[in-house]
Amino acid sequence: MADIKPQVYKDTRPAEYFDQFHERARTRDPDAIYEVVRAALTPVAMGLYRTRAIGTGNVPSEGPVLLAPNHFSQMDHFFAGVYLRRKIRFMAKSQLFGPPGLTWIYRHGGVFPIRRGHADIEAFRTVEAIFERGGAVLVYAEGGRSRSGGLGRPRPGIGKIALESGVPVVPIAIHGSGSVRKWKKLAFPKVTVQYGEPITFPVDPRPDRKQQMAASNTIFDQVKSMYAALEEKGRRAVKRDLGEQPSAAAEPSPR
Numbered sequence: 001m002a003d004i005k006p007q008v009y010k011d012t013r014p015a016e017y018f019d020q021f022h023e024r025a026r027t028r029d030p031d032a033i034y035e036v037v038r039a040a041l042t043p044v045a046m047g048l049y050r051t052r053a054i055g056t057g058n059v060p061s062e063g064p065v066l067l068a069p070n071h072f073s074q075m076d077h078f079f080a081g082v083y084l085r086r087k088i089r090f091m092a093k094s095q096l097f098g099p100p101g102l103t104w105i106y107r108h109g110g111v112f113p114i115r116r117g118h119a120d121i122e123a124f125r126t127v128e129a130i131f132e133r134g135g136a137v138l139v140y141a142e143g144g145r146s147r148s149g150g151l152g153r154p155r156p157g158i159g160k161i162a163l164e165s166g167v168p169v170v171p172i173a174i175h176g177s178g179s180v181r182k183w184k185k186l187a188f189p190k191v192t193v194q195y196g197e198p199i200t201f202p203v204d205p206r207p208d209r210k211q212q213m214a215a216s217n218t219i220f221d222q223v224k225s226m227y228a229a230l231e232e233k234g235r236r237a238v239k240r241d242l243g244e245q246p247s248a249a250a251e252p253s254p255r
């Protein structure tokens with residue numbers, strides 16, 4: 001996990017700066033820039049990183065859904081979405097918002113911020129608004145990138161969303177992306193994305209932290225189980241165990 005910049009744990013900009021991004025995310029779907037970025041990065045994901053997906057049928061084709069992957073690389077957004085028909089909305093750390101070009105892409109491409117180092121209720125309100133519009137939201141179960149080389153620990157946020165919304169939660173194991181930064185040495189890891197069976201929780205409008213963590217652990221236990229199988233067996237064996245064709249490497253579904 002070398003070459004990762006040091007963490008900045010608190011965004012000192014005022015909360016009002018991020019209102020513009022939340023307002024757009026709550027009221028508008030991603031526009032054409034989503035397709036442009038996807039078209040540009042699909043050859044990278046599928047070609048250089050040989051990304052393949054397992055269990056895409058576990059992601060509901062419509063209606064609100066919460067996608068809960070592990071997180072090693074800033075490419076995980078693209079790995080997680082490249083095989084899905086749906087346009088995914090991504091919760092991302094607020095420090096990514098600032099540089100004009102990238103911020104414009106995030107704003108138009110379905111990314112919204114969570115203000116790092118603060119109890120950011122606005123981010124959760126944005127998730128709720130997207131669910132009300134029938135959208136799919138991706139929130140990293142660990143809250144940020146793992147910097148240890150292995151899976152991290154889940155944070156309560158994913159459990160809070162799952163309990164308060166009651167929407168299906170799809171645990172996702174992204175295997176191989178921890179070595180993405182080795183591209184600088186012309187080494188491109190093989191990435192596998194496995195979508196688990198959806199999990200649903202009874203709605204609890206005010207779960208306490210203990211309840212949030214319990215739900216987060218339930219979700220992340222599934223992520224860990226899938227990740228361990230990919231690590232131990234490889235994706236061909238996992239696909240075979242699930243009854244999928246081992247050689248299946250279908251093109252991403254058109255939108």
